[in-house]
Amino acid sequence: MAPIECYERFLSGEARRFTHASLAALINRFSGVDDVISLAGGLPPAAAFPLERIDATTRTGLTVSLGEEGQLAYLAQQYNFNPQGHTPLLASLRDLTQRLHGVPVPAAPAGGEGPWAAKQGGGAAQAPAGPGEEAAGDAGAGPAPAAPPAPLPPRDLVLCSGAIHGIFAAIACLTDPGDTLVVDEYTYTHALECVFLPRDLRLLPVRGDEQGMDPADLEAQLRAVAAAAASGGAGGAGAVRAPRLAYVIPTGHNPTGAIMGEGRKRELLQVASRHDLMIIEDDAYWWLTYPQPGSQAQAQAEAQAQAQAGPADAAERPQDPSLQAGLGGLPRSLLSLDGEGRVLRVDTFSKLLGPGYRLGWLTAPLPLVPKLANWVMGSTVGPCSVTQVLVHQLLQRWGWEGFDTYLRGLQASRGGGADAALYASRAAAAHAAALEHLGPLGAEWRQAHGGMFMWIRLPVPDVGALLDSLVAARVVVAPGGMFATRGLQATLVVDDGRQGPGTPAEGPGPGPVASPFLRLSFAGLPPAAVAEGMRRLAGATREALAGAAGEGGAGGAAGGQGHAAE
Template sequence: MDYSKFLSERSKLRQPSATRALAPFLHQKDLISLGVGQPNPDTFPYASMSVTLKTGETLNIDEQLFSRALSYDNTQGLPHLNEWLCQLQKIEHNPPVDFTLSIGTGSQDLLTKTFEMLLNEGDPILIESPSYTGCLSFLKTLNCNFVDVMTDAYGIIPEQLEKILEAWPESDPSGRQNQPKPRCLYTIPSGGNPTGATSTIERKRAIYDICHKHDIIIIEDDAYYYLQFTVERVPSYLSMDVDGRVVRCDSMSKILSSGLRLGWVTGPKPLIERINLHTMGTNLQPSGIPQVMAYQLLAHWGHEGFFHHVKNVAAFYRQKRDDFVECLDRHMKGRATWAVPSAGMFFWVRLLGGINDSEDLIMNKALKQKVLGLPGVKFMPHESKTEYIRLSYSNVSKENMDEALRRLALVIDQEAEVNGLKIEDLGRSDQ
C-alpha cells in the first residue's frame, strides 16, 4: 500500500531527532559514544529493585536491565519487552502481513499520535456513535468532522457504514460537497466504551471488506480485548488484515496495572515509524521502570502464563457483570433497558420514565442521592442529548451495586412522576 496518501501534513513534516536516532547504538558494548548527552548512571541514587507479587513470589529485577531502565533508551520501547509483545501478537493474532510494534505511555498516548498522523484539521473521521469520550475530547482539538456510524449491541452496523461511504459526499454531515472521503475508521470492537458492545467475527469481516473497498485505515482500539467473557475470544481486525490497513492499540491498564501507563501499537512499518517520529519529538520514549517491571513479570510467566492470567482476569469481570445483571433486574426493570455485555466493564443503559436528557438527572439529582454514573451526552460525537447513561461494574462490591441501583431507581421514579408517568405504566424491559 501507498501509505503517504493517508498521512496528515503535520506527520509528513516530522523528521528523526538527531540524538534519538542514536539510541539503538547506546547499548552496543564495543562502541564508544561521544555523540549523546547521556547522564552518567553513576550519579543515580538507585541501586536495585525487586517486586513482590500477590502470590508471595519476589521478582528481582535483572541488574543490567534495571540500570538500563534508569537511562534513555529506544523510542519504540525496551527491546526485550518489544520482542515479547511482538511474539504475543504472532501467537494471539497471527497477522497475515508483516507488522512492527511500538510501546507507548498507555494506549491513549499511541491513539492520539495515530490520530495526528492520519488527520489534517477539518478532515472527516468515521467514528462509532456513541464512542469513547477520551478520544472524542482529543479529536475535537484537531477540529475533525465526525462522521457518526450507527451501532447496536454488536457494535458498528456494517450496512450503515457502507451506506455512508457509498453516498459520499451527500452523506457528509458537514454538508461540504468537496469534503474528501474519510481515510480512517475509529472503532472499539471488544467491550466497547461506553456501550459494552463486542463485534462478532461476521461483522468484523464485513466491516473489513468495506474498508478494503473504500481504502480506509482501521484504528482498532482494543483495550478490553482480553476481557472477553466467552471461551474463545472474537478474532481481531489485525488477525484478518491482508492489506496492511489496521493500526491496533493494546493496553496493559486492564490486565496488569493502569498505573504502569503502558500500551502498545501494532501495524504496518511505515505507519508505526511515523508514530515513533512523533514520540521522538514529544515524550522521547515510554518510561523505563514500568517497562522493566512489566517485562520481568511477563518473562517470568511466559506467554502461557500470561494467557492463564488474562483468563482469570476475564473470569473476575464476568462475575462482576453477572452480579450487576442481578442487581439491574431487581431495581431497574421497568425503569430502563439494557443489553448484557460479553466483554469489558460497562453497561449502556437507556432510561425510561419520559427522560430524554440524562445529564441533569445524573449530574444533579442522582448525585444528591450519592450515586454516580456518566450521562450519555459525554460519549456522543456531536454532544446530542440522550436518555442513555454509562454504568460501570468493574470496581464496586455486589452490596454497593445493589444500593447504588436502588438509589438510581428512586431518582428515576421521582423524574417519571414529574413527567406524569408511573413506573408500572412503563412496561418491563425487553432483554
C-alpha cells in the first residue's frame, strides 16, 4: 500500500487556516549566525535574568549545570523561537527516534553516530524491521525476504508541553467539531474530558481485550458508520460523519493496562489503511514495558537467575527484577510499522523523567509538522525553555549507555529496599496482594506487564456506587465509569443498527457511567501501602456484597481469581 501523498483531506478547518509564525521564523532564521546584529525581536537581555547558573544533581551523583558555557543559563531563560523546539534537544530526539523506531528524520546521523553515539557495550537498540518485515529474532520467523522492505515515510518532531498538549495539538489539527473520533470503550479520562468532549467530537467506541483495541470490532464499527454516513443518517448532534482519526494507547493502556502485540498493531494498521484513517499513537507508558513471558529478555533473565541459584532453590527463585530489556527491548511501535504515514506518535518525559517537566514530543509525517508546530507556538510559544535546556544537558551527560542504565532501573528496581522498588517490582507485589485480598471475592484482573495500572473487575454492578464505602474505609480508587466512552451524550451508536447519540449522561461532561471496573495504580506508593489498600478495598467490597445479599440482591461471588473481562 502506497504512502499518503497529500494530507489535505485530514486537516481541520483550523489547520488549513494556519500560516507560519512569521516573526518567530525570522528571529529563528538568524539565531546563532555569526556577526548578525538582530534588532527584530523583543528579547530581554541576559542582564535582565535573575539566574546566572542552574545546577542539578541526579540520584546517582551526576551533575548537570546550566551556566555561561554555551550560554545555557541564558538560553534556559529566553524565548525559544524554533517552532519545533530547542534545537539541540530536537537533534537528540531525532537521533533517538531513528534508533528506536527506524523512521527517517531530517539531519539523521549516518552510521548510528550522533548526539547519543553508544559507547562500546552500551546496548544500543537495534533498528526495527520495516513494515512488511519480521523483526530479527522473532520466534517462528521465516527466511529473510527476497527484497528489502519499502522504506518508511519520513517524519519529523515537534516538542510540546507533555502528552496532553501533544494530543490537543493533534486533535485541533486533524478534527473539526462534530467529527467522529474512534476511541477505546475505556480511554484516558483527561483527554476525554479536556480535549475530545470540549472539541464537540462524536465518539465511536471500539471493544478491547488484553491487547487493547480489537481490529475486528473496529472494522465492523467503521463499516456501520460508513453506511450510516452514506445514507445521510443523522442524530441529535447532526449528520453522521465517517471518522478520519483514531486514538489508541498501545502500551500499558490507561486505564486497562493492556499491551498491544506486534501482530495486533499490524492488523490495526491494515484496518486504518482500508478505511483511510490516521492514528494518534499515545504511548506515554511505552518506556515502562516489562519483559513479557517467553520474550528473549525474559529468557535471558531466567537463565541468569537460575545460574546464580543453588540446586535446591533454582526452581523457586524469582526473576531478578533488575534484569530488564532497557532501550533495546522496547516493543515495536505503530510508528515503526507504518509504511503509509498514518501514525502520529505522542511521547512524553512525564513517565520517563517526571510529570513536572511538562515536556513531550510529537512524531508526525513531514507535511503535518508545520501545522502542529504552528498550533504549539500559538498555544504556548513552545515548551518551557528551562526544561528543554536542562533535559537536553541531562541526556547528553548520560549518553546512550547511561540513559539505558537509567531506564532499566526505572522499569525494575533501583535497590535500597521495598520503598525503592520500581515498576516491575511494584506490579508483581500488587498482583500478589490482589491474589490474597481480592481473589477470594471473585474479582478479575490481569497481571500488569507494563505501565502503572491494574484494571480490576469487582463482583458488583457499579464501582462508582461504592465510593462512600471506600471513603469510609480510607482507600481511593478510580471507578471505571470515569473512563467510559459508551453511554455518553457524545457517543455514536451504530453497532445495533441505530445511528446518532447514545443515552445522554446526567449533567455536562462524561457523567456517571455505571461500570464494574476500577483502575488501581500501584506506581506511587510502596508495596506495603498498596497491599494495605487492597485489604481495605476488599473489606469495603465484602460489606457491599453482604448488604446486597441482605436486601435480596446479588449474593457473594464465587471465590478464586478469573481473567479480566474484555
